[in-house]
Amino acid sequence: MKVSISMYSLNSTIQKEGWGIKEFLDFAKESNVDGVELLDIYWDNEDEEIDWAYDYVKKQNLVVSAYDITNDFVKDSERERQQEVQKVIDSVFTAKKLGTNVVRVFCGDLKEGYTYEDGKDWIIDGLKEAAKVAEKEQVYLAIENHGLLAGRSEQVQEIIKSVDSHYVRSTFDTGNFLLVHESPTEAFKRLKQDIVHVHFKDFRTKAEGEDIKGFKSLEGVELIGVVPGDGQVDLDEIVSGLKENQYDGWLSIEYEGKDDAKESNLEAVRRLRQLLQ
Structure with missing residues (x-):
């Protein structure tokens, strides 16, 4: 297993100190990680920056572990939902330009008047359409258990099974299950065969x-x-389970605490390296 750090893991520092992608990559180089996870929210101008970002990642002797997008299929209109599908499709090609075959995707946000059952078909239909492109390009759309609408393991599993594509899998977020009152270890047992990130x-x-x-x-x-x-x-227990399952992908640190993000991420890397030994 390889160790990565998400740019979002430094979000508080990014906001406080005005970091861009360069400053994040400089920090990552000194952090004893193998890769970095980049996000769509941090581009100033994606078209102008993407080639430079790929070259700079290589210059730092790193690779891009995953590319994250902030899509939401739970929208009122067909036009809005189609825009979200296109966002996912576009991200497949961005990921390839960055040298990764993993795109972290969301299902949708909890909104007043909508339940998981209300939005489920929109999520499945959106991912099915995007998966046609992902399959051709051999890029995984990895659903994160994010938020309160579709954050439980059985919901993620149901969506993956319904989409029925080898390239729609799971970004297993170890912490987020606590937000929907599910044991992360129990969630792991359910999703372990679907995890690609x-x-x-x-x-x-x-x-x-x-x-x-x-x-x-x-x-x-x-x-x-x-x-x-x-x-x-x-x-x-989760790392042991990943080892038993012969998972050989990325473990990407995503710190969301209030302490100094730089110090906290360095400590997180140290602990994860220790766990992997």
Whole structure:
């Protein structure tokens, strides 16, 4: 297994210090990782930057582990949903230009008046259409268990089975299952055959009276992002399970805590390397 770091893992530093892709890649080079995960939200001008970004990644002796997009198939109109499909299709070609065969995709966001059942067919139809291109280009569309609409393992599994494409699989986010009150280890048992990409993440429950804003779960519990190993995810068991399953893909750190992101990511890399030994 190879160790990567997501650019989103440094989001607080990016916002605070005005980092761009170059500064992130400079940091990654010094972080003892094998690859980097890039996101669509950080381009200033994708067409102008993409070739430079690919060359700079190589210059830092790294590779792009995955390319992440922020799509949402749960939209009111057919026109809007088609725009989201096109976003996924376009990302397949961006990923290839960056030298990766993994695109992290979302299903859709929880919105007032919509349930998973309401949006399920839109998600499946959108991924089926995008998968036609992904199959031709041999690029995986890896569904992250993200958000509160389709964040449970049985929902992700149902979508993958319904789309029925070898190139629609799972980005297994170790922490996000806690937001929908599911055990990450139980979720792993259900999705382990579908995993092509892993987000290495951890959360803890916010303490009573603690003056810090966390992420609200489906039942309103606040969770705080922490360095992997300091929270409620049994990362040892998940890494052991990945080894047993002969997973040879990427483990990509995605820190979402409030402490210094640079220090927290360096510690996360150290811990993950230790787990993999």
